[in-house]
Amino acid sequence: MMNNKKTHSFKKKHYNNPSPVNQKSRSNLNNQQIYRPKTRQRLNLSDIIKIASLNIKGITDVKKQFLIDILGEYNITILGLSETNISNKMAKHSFNFYRNNYVTYFANEETNYRGNGVGLIIKKNYARHIVNYNSFKGRIIYVDFIFSGNKKMRIINYYGKSGRVTLDNFNQEVKIYFDKIKELVRESKAQNAEIILLGDFNLHYEKYLDDKNNNRKMKKEHKLFEWIEDEQNFYDPFYIMFDNLSQHSLNTFYPFNTNQNPSRIDYIWVTENLFSETQECKIVNTTTINTDHRMLVYSIWSEDLIGNIANIKRKEGFKEVYKYDKMDGEQWELFQNDLNKYISNSEILKFNFNDKNNINHIWDKIKKGLVQASKNCIPIEKIKLTKSRVNPMKISNAYKVMKFLINFRRSIKDSRKRNHVIRNWITYRKKLLEIGREKSDYCWNKIPKDDKSVKEIFEEIKNLYQIYLILYNHDLLQFKEEKIKLAIDQRCEDLLENQKRSTNQPKILSEYWAKFYFPQDEINDKIYKDLMVEPTNDELNEALNKLSNNKASGPTGISNEMLKHTSPEFKEIIRKLIILIFNNQEIPLEWKYANIYPIPKPKPWGCQLVNTRPITLLETARKLMVSIMNARLSTILQKNKILKGLQFAGLPFSSTFEPLRIINEIIQDANENDKELWILSLDMSKATEK
Structure with a gap:
């Protein structure tokens, strides 16, 4: 066993700080000495x-x-x-x-x-x-x-x-x-x-x-x-x-x-x-x-030692996740067969699809059929809901090596644990050689059996630790810079959002601006006459194909993948429900519900909803119906040239090239002629949150 002097000397130097805070004068009343070896992604x-x-x-x-x-x-x-x-x-x-x-x-x-x-x-x-x-x-x-x-x-x-x-x-x-x-x-x-x-x-x-x-x-x-x-x-x-x-x-x-x-x-x-x-x-x-x-x-x-200390004890929960990536053509065929079997047994076809009083009943049958077939045919995985936050610096290679070296040093210092190291020396030596590759010429041939060999190994561990500590601090510096940039960007975005809240009250528009909100006489109302006609099978299939995968579902748990892989017979029932909704301009009661998740902003929560970014998860079948309407509306606006002059939008057969070209020429003109230029950009997607 090595003497106490050397043991302490190594322990002392083993954790030394390569970038210390300089000692300030005693006259500085705000003098603080600080050492920070780690950081966290989210504190x-x-x-x-x-x-x-x-x-x-x-x-x-x-x-x-x-x-x-x-x-x-x-x-x-x-x-x-x-x-x-x-x-x-x-x-x-x-x-x-x-x-x-x-x-x-x-x-x-x-x-x-x-x-x-x-x-x-x-x-x-x-x-x-x-x-x-x-x-x-x-x-x-x-x-x-x-x-x-x-x-x-x-x-x-x-x-x-x-x-x-x-x-x-x-x-x-x-x-x-x-x-x-x-x-x-x-x-x-x-x-x-x-x-x-x-x-x-x-x-x-x-x-x-x-x-x-x-x-x-x-x-x-x-x-x-x-x-x-x-x-x-x-x-x-x-x-x-x-x-x-x-x-x-x-x-x-x-x-x-x-x-x-x-x-x-x-x-x-x-x-x-x-x-x-x-x-x-x-x-x-x-x-x-x-x-x-x-x-x-x-x-x-604290989390690795005593866990997170919460003011309120929360029960751990689970959520079920459908594993669509494990589904193939044969399994989707079984899914469709299960839906067709459900149609036969549920008597859904006996409903009068012209009676608006049946809207909620028909939707309830559709919902139950999709949920039942999904549970029968789609693999489900239970995921434990946790609030753990991973420290990105703790999963870095440099940190893992430093942790290994600390534990290895402890093992050979303790005579009781040293025997385990000696018995498994081949495995330890392989790991140490891998750690020291291109950083050390030490061969690790000496087994830590006596004080002399332990002393030599301690010295080499110290050298390797110092190298990886430098690498760790370099990674840490980069991580901090990225976090600072992210925080600045987020702060700018938060500032804009905070300013928008001042519009949450009725405004009296000036006469100049009010005229822009009056109905336009030159637009013929008859162009919208086909907006609510019965959707065709082609329209429904096109809307289904455009639905994105891997999106969160609404309150019923029905996903886009389920809707996209329904059988032709089941799609026809969905189409008839949409026709009934179009004819009566009334949607199922459940479509009026939504899941709202307040995502925290990077600031203290303080029990204030304004410190969150709420996202709303609507029912996917409702979004399917709306996508059919939007596709029709886009065609109407493009065909009748409703948007004119400097109005641009992502309509069919249109391009963003023209507005970008115009803006670029305006900027170029301002630069060449030394003119003051103000450009206002509105993200209209944010308007739906207010």
Whole structure:
């Protein structure tokens, strides 16, 4: 087994950041150090947990308001507070006015609460998953969560004693808290819970590391770090992610006395699974709160660990999808035979197709026949309805390789898992050679049996990881640029749509424009006399052939594919129904219903329909009938030259070339003669949404 110094050195460098944020001057009050290793295609608040830690140096009325602002500004899910300096009685009423959004837990000693006190402020939608909370002597507070799938998580907030630790006071003032932390961690691991250990430890990790790497005698209080890191395999994400920055960038304590040097005494330690889901590490200078500590903000992706946290529990559903791609000519023939059999058994032909009172009955029979034949003859697949969102960066090749290298390193580091690697070394070697192709000359001939071979393999893993980390960051940059461009385009479109809403009220047209909406005397009304005559078989078949495949169906679930593949006998029944509708100018009641789906816009939903793009799915048989009417109307308009002058439309035998040529010449004339030109473009398809 390799020594602790090398193990830590590799773990530290293994995750280093090739593009660090430069350290800013301490005089910059807005100084923030940030590391972001991952991104998401579509960000939802329930996808990310933001855990923060802050020594607040006493809670006052002024600080409470500023703290509430910070919770909102950084969208913090869970905030651990140290040195609250308030009694348990005072803590009960500290945040009453903000408890619609957060739940608070505080603990302190009953008598001497100055210089002590810890607390946790937790968003309500997460707090409802809390099954237990407790505290220990005003310096440790912890909560236990259970999420769906029996996934557990424990958060422990610790405020360590400040000042010099001597042999005499170690047992009374330090060891009892260390022992409690160890007890809580062991208890959590026994229940397979993820753990977050955070707070103001009042301990210097760098001093511990210096003693450890130089084989010097370790101070008793620093042995907690050794136990956390080496025995329990916790990860310090801020130290790992900020490795390339100067050590000063990790400082969290800036004494009010400028003669004292800043240092790092605040920490967030996490278990392995949580660390692998790191989204962002941030050190924030909370300038509005009078404290000499910085706030740590640690963000993780939540969906792989605890799932999405919803305000309302929703049942999982299924939908049935017809697999038309698995249908061939023989199967469609069976479908038609089933329809013909239905015609014979349902007595649909006995209906009087001249009586408008039968419109709804005839349609009901047609609907039942199509649905029944489809279920009998068309393969159906059940699809589970989920709300999962795939992170595109997580399926990139670079990310997959980085994940594999992390897991491989863990396996050979753990003596229990290493035997599995040795037994399957041929498979692992093949995978590693594939990863290193054109990137490394290493042959992977050494099996990780001893410390020397493990050390050499660790070094090569580190080199490969750095290469793929660069590739990953390059892909990440491209992805962000594409998302920015998409967001800009979407914002412009949203702006136009928002402006249109101002037209949702009656307008008084001027006399000039009103005349354009009067009936045109030169148009003979008799040209429309054949618009509603009985449709022929050819018209029906032509309209059916023009129906698009793979389109969403309406309320009854009848699709275009079903209509297109009906038997000639069944098509005749559909044609007779359309004739009955044309003659009486009345449609079936079910055709007046539609499915409306509000598609969210890229903005907060806020329970406002204006923040959605509704799409309406009409009954396909209704659309078939309308397409026959539209085809006739287009022919009438083209034949009688109704659209004249500068009016253009996609009529039969017409072309968009002429209007485009005219517009191009107008633009060219404006450019050549330095004229101001305004072009108005109207997308009339949007008019149907208002």
